[in-house]
Amino acid sequence: MKVKLKSISAAVVAATIMATAVPAMADLTFPMLSYRTGPYGPNGTEFADGYADYFTLLNERDGGIGGVKAVTPECETAYNTQKGVECYESTKGQGALVYQPLSTGITYQLIPKVTADDIPMHTMGYGRTSAANGKVFSHVFNYPGTYWDAASVIMKHVSDMEKGDLKGKNIALVYHNSAYGKEPIRTLEELAKRDGFKLTLLPVDHPGQEQKSQWLQIRRERPDYVLMYGWGVMNQVAIKEAGNIRFPMDKFIGIWWSGSENDVLPSGDKANGYKAVTFHGVGTDYPIFDDIKKYVADTGKAAGDGSNIGTALYNRGMYAAVLAAEAAANAQKMFNTKEITSGQMRDGMESLKVDNARMEALGLKGFAPEINVTCENHGGPGLAAIQQWDAKTKTWSLITDFVASDRDIIDPLIAEDSAAYAKENKLTERECKS
Amino acid sequence: MFYREAGDFKTSYAKDQQSFPIKLDRYWVWGVLAIAFLVVPFFINDYWEKSVLLPFLVWSMAALGLNILTGYCGQVSLGTGGFMAVGAYACYKLMVAFPGLNIFIIVILAGLITAVVGIAFGLPSLRIKGFYLAVATLAAQFFLVWMFNKIPWFYNNSASGMITSPERLMFGVPITGASAPPWATYLFCLTLVTIFAFIARNLTRGRIGRSWMAIRDMDIAAEIIGVPPLQAKLSAFAVSSFYIGMSGAMLFGVYLGSAEPTEAFGIDKSFLVLFMVIVGGLGSILGSFLGAAFLVLVPVLMKNIMVGGFGWPADLAAHLELLFIGALIMFFLIVEPHGLAQLWRMTKEKLRLWPFPH
Incomplete structure (x- = not known):
């Protein structure tokens, strides 16, 4: 039976593959x-x-x-x-x-x-x-x-809103607890060291439906800004929770993957003023x-x-x-x-x-x-802008120009991380003719 | 006529006690192994390796492990995903720490480390049973995945928390990493699965297996006739975790090449393996393979038929696939609650009597 089942299914699989993979x-x-x-x-x-x-x-x-x-x-x-x-x-x-x-x-x-x-x-x-x-x-x-450009551009925007002084500010990062969400942490830590703000990390586990404890912590600690690296249903839930605790939406800024219509529409008027970074135009x-x-x-x-x-x-x-x-x-x-x-x-x-x-x-x-x-x-130019949600007209609009990220912070991090990858995989850097 | 013991005379105890006492069974097994070892490697390509054969072998190994614990010893476990994660991370740490070590030895060592962890999480089974034990192993699942996500030492402080398997050789041929040829990874996993399926088969037929089954059938009676529950339960946890750890190591090292704990070893993987064991047949080695084949290969097959064959949209096919798999699982559980392996057992009985049934 084992043989029969396997051989029959193998034959069917083979037949379908042959039929399709031309x-x-x-x-x-x-x-x-x-x-x-x-x-x-x-x-x-x-x-x-x-x-x-x-x-x-x-x-x-x-x-x-x-x-x-x-x-x-x-x-x-x-x-x-x-x-x-x-x-x-x-x-x-x-x-x-x-x-x-x-x-x-x-x-x-x-x-x-x-x-x-x-x-x-x-x-x-x-x-x-x-x-x-x-x-x-x-x-x-x-x-x-890249993710790190995004983190840097978001922090530039925050810095602009605070007139360039981030010392002593408390900035929370709500992130998808996976490879994706963890990416910006290192950049933000470097920026925190340079600009003197405090970084609070709040991981959210896949798929992100459950964020009560994270937002309870935000309500208790009242961070000055909340950044979000979320995706899928996690975004909607986070924006809803932020609305529920009346967190000021213009101080809640997402990565470009947390800035779609799906994310803000379920919260209705409460999502008004939510911001996200983006590398292209909207509408x-x-x-x-x-x-x-x-x-x-x-x-x-x-x-x-x-x-x-x-x-x-x-x-x-x-x-x-x-x-x-x-x-x-x-x-x-x-x-x-x-x-x-x-x-x-x-x-x-x-x-x-x-x-x-x-x-x-x-x-x-x-x-x-x-x-x-x-x-x-x-990695390209690494320019990004900030978009903001208007709940009345249900549209995003760009509120800044495309600005450059802090390459002097990011470039050493890229060099460090890619060197680690090269070492792990015994790669040598190739030569670039120019 | 086709399948019977009549005329198959045994003249020694050794022959009577061999793994497959019926001649035709033996021929089938040798035939399948011969094809798997001698024919398939010459025809395998990337697609068959990564989409069909490796997942089947890896999940068979996991199903074997869980079948030992749940099917033979009666201890329900929902911690399979967590134990696979232990195997995977042990494999990663060993690979990185000892670059010269043979990958075969690394996988075995990863299994042994998982066995130790399994014993630790098996300790509650001495006091709690059934659903309560399932909840305790569920705690293991969440704890282990959380730990691998939380402590940077396990992923060597990489920015993303992902582990990636470097290239490791065996007999000069890469087994892990991107340049590993399909036949090599396939033969590597096949060898491991074959060896350990054989060991599992014999373990379950011998003294240890009988003590597990005694515990499963009634633990108090087993204790009265002299089966020590401590040893029986913990050995089941150890052996089961050993298998599951090896499957985790193969999943990460050979099959996927990189992994993050929440996604590759989540609770859904624990359920997947449990379904394999239940659909395939509790307390059956063959059942582990049939269950793994059913839950790994049928989705691939259905996808190929619907998207490749009929040209339906990919999302419609994905939804239908969920629907069909669910329906098929329910169908099999209603028609044959003892799993696919029982179907084979009944076929055997019928074939023996054919053409003169009672």
Whole structure:
């Protein structure tokens, strides 16, 4: 029976794989390790829709990238690392050009694998921050900004609100108790040392439904500011709890992953004034959305149910797709071929330049700062702005310009952490020709 | 006709007491092992390794461990995820501390460390039983995961609290790390699982296994006939944790390559292994494998059929998969409460009588 069961199921599995895994080599493949289920599903859905819709737009409007159609096979990870690995293995054979797993846990899992398989991975504003050091992490990119840039920009904003004096202030960090949430701690500790504020750490365990004790502590200690590194349902709960204890919302600032409509809408008016950092523009006030409406939404080709267009995470997913498509086009130009390989895609990403003129041509004028990726710096400019929620109009709006982070604090930390990784894995830094 | 003892004469006690006294059983087992060892390694690719075979082997090992404790000794445990975490972190610390050490030895040592931890958390089982013991092991689950998340020494002070397995060799071939070839990791796990499944099979047939089963069936009666509960229960906890620790070490070191405690070793993993044992069959070695195969491979199979075969959206398939797996578990528990292994036992009985049933 054991044999029979196994052999039968193996035969069925083999048959289905053979039937499906015929890679369409003529297309440019951008596999999506997305998640539309589980406690992180609402956030994952918006990002995935934005990512898929931009490629649909390119296919419908321009006939693809450089005349080659882009395809986005989707694989559901449910934000689970084990499923993420399975998705990676099942899609990499289809000619995958770049992976964007939208999960720090899966990113850590895939860093050694993508490097061995010569496939680039773009972890836009998440993942392993020290991957910004391109000399150690050849195949991992996290432009246009990292977790540590975000922490620094948030603290700059706090400093501005306090007229530059943070001495003796108490700043609490509410974070997802995982690799993701722990990332900013080291940066914030350095900043606390430099600026003389007190840092209180409040971990929240997956999935983050239960935060009573954390917010009780906040109510008791009354920190001057609360920062949040949350994701999924944890964000909504935290913003609700903050409303319940009447914490001043303009002193509650989230990372860019804690700044979507999903997070603030459940709290209604209480969420008014909540802030989050962001590395791109908000809303639909950009010409590209006219094209998305015309070619994607109105023709019924939108991913999902098409209701997410213009949300904060949709825009981010779209921006991720824009950068991926730009890098692919760059690689096509560099190697003078239409059908690029994943290795060529990596080179395309490493020499990616997106200036303001190009952004305007894309219909995204002022959407995000210029990007200039180099061999040494895979972390991009690290500029970010602060967005604030208006509960009346139910919209986000940018309240600051895109400002730079404290690179003099972050760069040594990146060097230190990437050196530790290189040592653990016996890597030598590669040389960068310039 | 196809499957019977008639004509299969035994002329010595050794032959009568061998693991698989029926000839056909023996041939099946040798046949499966021969295919697994001699054929599969030549055809394995990354996908089959990472999505099908390694998870199956790793979870089989965990299910074997829990089956020893719950199926054979009757001690319900919800601490499997925590014990797997102990194995994984022991593996990591050993790998980093002794770079030259053979990975095979590291996995065994990780199992031994977990066995010691398991004995410590097994101590309450001498005073409490049933649901209360389940709650006590639940405490182990939460405590261990919390500890690995809280104390930076366990993850060598990395910024993110994740542990990543460095490359380690065996006979000059990398077994862990990204450049490990699929056949090597597969053979490594297969060898471990085969050896320890064989040991488990013989442990449960011998004196120790019988003392476990006596405790399971009625602990007071067992004590009266001279089975010491202290030794029987603690040895079950030790052996079970040893297996679970090794599976945790393989999960982290060989299969995933990096892990964080809350996600890779959460309470859901404890339940997953418990379901494997219950669906597969309590108190059966074969059941551990069948249960692991059922809960690891069926989701992959369903995903391939729905997304790959029919081209349905990935999220719809994910929801349907949850629904179907739940329904299948209930179906099997209603139709065959003793698990998949019992189906095989009944098939055997029927085959013996065929074509002349009573």
